[in-house]
Amino acid sequence: MNEMANLPETDLSAMIGRLQDSGVNIYGAGKIGERLIEAFRHYNIEIKQLWDVKAAEIGELSGIKVSLPPTAENAEHLETTTFVSIFAPLIAEEVKTKLADMGFAAIYTDRRLINDMMAEHCLDLDRQGAFEYDFNKCILCPLQKDDYQTCSLYDRHVVGHEVEAQDDAPLVIRSIGLLITSKCNLTCVGCNHLRDHYEKQHNVELPSEVVLADLSRFLQSVDHLKTLVLVGGESFSHRHVEKIIAGVLAEPKIGMLQIITNGTVVPKPAALALLADERVFIEVSGYGSNVGAHLVKKREVFFDRMAEYGINYRYAEFYKWTDFGGFEKRGYSEEEIRDTYLKCCFVSNDIFNGELHKCSRSAYGKFIGHIPDYPEDYVDLRRGSKEQLRERLRHYFADEKPRVCNHCNGTNTATIEAGVQKKEKVLA
Ligand SMILES: C[S@@+](CC[C@H](N)C(=O)[O-])C[C@H]1O[C@@H](n2cnc3c(N)ncnc32)[C@H](O)[C@@H]1O
Ligand code: SF4
Ligand code: SF4
Structure with a gap:
């Protein structure tokens, strides 16, 4: 070399x-x-x-x-x-x-x-008076995606929600997913929320008070969360999503709120009004006409509402998805598990029903009983003191060999067509 x-x-x-x-x-x-x-x-x-x-x-x-x-x-x-x-x-x-x-x-x-x-x-653009905070860009900025740094222009944008360190080793978290409902109006084949493997009883909507209490337990043990990503299933199908959005925006330790949606469930006016906050960003996943003519029309209404309320959003059309494979144990060595994990781009650190998991496959796979319960893989947020939880979180974030990855192809593998609908729906 x-x-x-x-x-x-x-x-x-x-x-x-x-x-x-x-x-x-x-x-x-x-x-x-x-x-x-x-x-x-x-x-x-x-x-x-x-x-x-x-x-x-x-x-x-x-x-x-x-x-x-x-x-x-x-x-x-x-x-x-x-x-x-x-x-x-x-x-x-x-x-x-x-x-x-x-x-x-x-x-x-x-x-x-x-x-x-x-x-x-x-910063150079800012010195020249030519910098404008553009959510579409900044949310994708690698600097935002790093655990060790924030950026002064971000701090200025989220004023009132900046990092406040509790000790000499601040715990600043890049991004956390909040899974508030497993319900969705679609049933996409290969969905990383595993909806095509659900039975009817797996459609659950977590009460907004429970969701916010779990989030608050998590936040009291960390110093800052740059981005909270709200996801479902389809989060806009949650009956009280506006209560959750309001609760998230009121949290002083959260910088930005990102919502990932299929864009076919139009939020109610109470939610739309909250989404106009400049710390909110909506990411609409596009599945073209795979969603059916009726929902294509709904998506148009969705975009009209975004424009009407002045909401930051981005539409991205998906053609290919990752094929994570079945749930059987692959028999990887310890090093292969680490390799699969470190190469994976779906580590979303998702909170579901009081547990913080490395990814949605782990959270929902355990929930529907397709992946064994590996308590070392996740953090039970409802247990222990604030200090104990802080220590467990440090340990969790440092873990590079979650056992769940032994039940997964990882993301360096084959792809499937995105958003293809399963014939038998699992609507609640
Ligand atoms: C599971 S969805 C949940 C949010 C919402 N229902 C939606 O479809 O946008 C979250 C994101 O994961 C993406 N996704 C789902 N399954 C995937 C897969 N197998 N490979 C890559 N991305 C996937 C979706 O396109 C979406 O952007
Ligand atoms: S829209 Fe498709 S990808 Fe999104 S949660 Fe529903 S089934 Fe999964
Ligand atoms: S490789 Fe591991 S972290 Fe990535 S999606 Fe699969 S189980 Fe989740």
Whole structure:
């Protein structure tokens, strides 16, 4: 491996100057890649090559053609600095090793450096009076997705809800999912909330008081939660979703509220009024016409309401989903479990019925009895003192070998068509 591959770069402006002379390669044409491109363009840094294993699917990103990653036979621009913009650290390190073996001179995977580069771009815009807080962008910003950092522009946006450390080792949590109902008006095949495996009795709606009490137990043991993600099933089908939204927005330790929805259940006016808060962001998952003509019309009404109430939202059409596979034990070794977990991009840390699980598959898999109860995998939020809970949470977040991953393909595997409806619905 080349000596330069691991050099720490501490002086950002010197680095920017150097990159303006040499240009950059980027490996990874996802959200981080998109933000990096924006930052490099701001600094007039030329992007020489943009690679991704899904090049054919992506085509181009921000006007730049995406190519398949280089091989030993066709690698070029070896002297150009390469940034690996992949969120999963284990995959980023594997990529770095491969590129270094091909002879690439300087390869950066260090998230802190990549984040600093992007934050500096925003701060620079702010100094020029050209920065506008854009929820669509900031919620996807890798800096927001990091546990160790917040950003001063975010702190300014969520004023009144900033980090307040309880001790010398602050517990700042990037994101938590709040599963408030397993009910949904759809039954998608392969749904990561496992709805296509439900029997009727698995359709449950948690009382809003219970949901808020569990959340408050969690919050009293941490210092800050950057983003609370409200999910169901379909959270807008919860009869008292407005009470939950109001409770979340009133919590001083929560920065932002994101709601993931299929966009076919139109919220009531009381909920819509609350959603107009600038700390709220709605992410609408699109399943095209798979949802049926009637619900396509409902989705149009949904968008009309979003516009009418001035609500921040984004619509993303899904074509492919991950195939997590069946529930049987795979027989992975300890290292394979760790590998599966660290490469997984569905670790959503979901609270369901008083338990904090690594992902919805763990929470709902245990609930419907398809995955064994592994008490070491999750945190029972209703047990113990505030201090004990804080310790258990630290332990939980440090766990890289949850047993549930032994019952899963992980996310580095086959895909299925998104949002295909199961013929027999499991409506309550
Ligand atoms: C389970 S849904 C729940 C929220 C809401 N009902 C919806 O469909 O948006 C949460 C998110 O997970 C995505 N999702 C569900 N199953 C998936 C899978 N097998 N692979 C990838 N994403 C999946 C959905 O598209 C959605 O964006
Ligand atoms: S809309 Fe589909 S993906 Fe979302 S919870 Fe319902 S069944 Fe699952
Ligand atoms: S079980 Fe493990 S690998 Fe599967 S989705 Fe959950 S965290 Fe990811």
